[in-house]
Amino acid sequence: MPMTQSNQRAKLWVLLAAGSLAVMPGAVILPVLGDIKAQFQLDEFLAGRLASAHYSMVALFSPILGILASRVGWVRVLVGSLLLFALFGMAGTWVNSFSPMLLTRLLLGAATGGIAAASLGILSQIYQQEEERSQAIALASSTISLANIAYPLLAGLLGAANWQIAFYLYGLSLPIALAALLNLSDRPQSTEATASLLNSVELAKILSMLKNPRVLRFMLTLLLTSATAYATVTNLSIYLKTDPINADTPVIGLILASQAIGSAAISAFGLKYLTRRFGVVPTIGIGFGLLTLALIAMPNSVQPALLLLAAILFGVGLGIVVPSHYSALATITPPNLQPIVLAVGTGVTFLGQFLSPDIFGTIFNSEQPITTFYAGAMLSFSMGLLLVLASRNLQRIRES
Incomplete structure (x- = not known):
């Protein structure tokens, strides 16, 4: 029926x-x-x-x-x-x-x-x-x-x-x-x-699918994106308390909430258009570009209004990147394995949050919020470039 x-x-x-x-x-x-x-x-x-x-x-x-x-x-x-x-x-x-x-x-x-x-x-x-x-x-x-x-x-x-x-x-x-x-x-x-x-x-078959280079790339960038998002939100709340900003609690709450609002808005109203217009992987690249701009803007903004805009931009980028990753994983996975691969992707997302302090505290040795922002910007730009170039190379191979 x-x-x-x-x-x-x-x-x-x-x-x-x-x-x-x-x-x-x-x-x-x-x-x-x-x-x-x-x-x-x-x-x-x-x-x-x-x-x-x-x-x-x-x-x-x-x-x-x-x-x-x-x-x-x-x-x-x-x-x-x-x-x-x-x-x-x-x-x-x-x-x-x-x-x-x-x-x-x-x-x-x-x-x-x-x-x-x-x-x-x-x-x-x-x-x-x-x-x-x-x-x-x-x-x-x-x-x-x-x-x-x-x-x-x-x-x-x-x-x-x-x-x-x-x-x-x-x-x-x-x-x-x-x-x-x-x-x-x-x-x-x-x-x-x-x-x-x-x-x-x-x-054995699940592992074979997860060893697919394209799946591995999306899993890795999904993990690092999750870690970057967690580190950014955590350090943004600390940065807002430092001189010369010294934002009070309601302002901090508003700025932190604004990134979630930006993410929700683009996911609900803009992602469908971007995917249809550019394709999934280029759309992910656009999202990473917005994340990079937002993360560079944050440590260079001392006015709460500018930080609010940067947080919204960060949320928009995140709202593009994360759901597009799940869509990309589903697209390159056989239908009978899609739910399992998406479940693994969900686990990878939470693993990124769990490992975030180690990734940004140990690998990048970032003890200051500003260092975390720049490290996240560098990582976001690198991930977007990696995925877009890898996708283009694959397309050239198929056409040749």
Whole structure:
């Protein structure tokens, strides 16, 4: 039975809501981390571990649960992960020391990996055409950007009286799980199709696909883009407090939020045109160019208004680069492996955030925010140039 437009829209809304939860683990704990640190009597290092512990688990479990979903069903994994997300997230309200809290954060990260992998996997199955898939992934990216604004605000408001109340936000995954059960279903497979699917996700074949030079390039640039974005946002908040800017908290919040707004706007309204006009890889190159300009502008701006514009430009670049990477990975991957490769890409994205302090703190030896901006600009320019030149070389080879 063909899918009606209203049914497809309902499925999309469920998947967007589920995908937005991928940012909730960090978005909820960061506004109340100071209160947790004080109550548990933690030093800076341990407090930082609580805030970032989930990243490593998302990176690990996104591909693992993606492979599992291809065997037992994507909707089953999505619903199960949503239920576990609520359980492990809200469990943080009932612990009173570091070790149990760290355990809940790790388990929450594992559940988040299942949500991220399954929601993106189902999205790629619903939208088979490249243009439609690119637009759907762009909408998912813009939803995540907006969630990065909404969830911290909600956590801050709820946690004003008691930090434990903020952790009940993780319970939002329960109605989303119900909506997923009502609106989503795994496609029925014939015995032959199921056997083919099971054969196609064998580890050797997955590894063979991931060794494809084009896939490896996109995975590497996706990881480094994620690391750059995380380092930029973190260091921008520090830079805004330094002389001669000395911005107050509301201004800092506005500037940080503006990059998410820029990302959401271009993902929702501009990415489809750019992809259709220039193609996926040149569009990624344009995005990296905008990131480079924004990162150069930031350390050379001392007026909050100019920094606001630079942050918006950074968000626009990020809103082009990240969803275009997922679209490119889906385009060069066989249909039966697309959800798994996208799940690996999701894991790589979170791995980039987890490794960001090491990449920018060790490789670039950047102890000052300004150094981080210039290092990010150099990296963004290099990645854009690499992808565009590699794509042109491949096109010449095919034409010869």
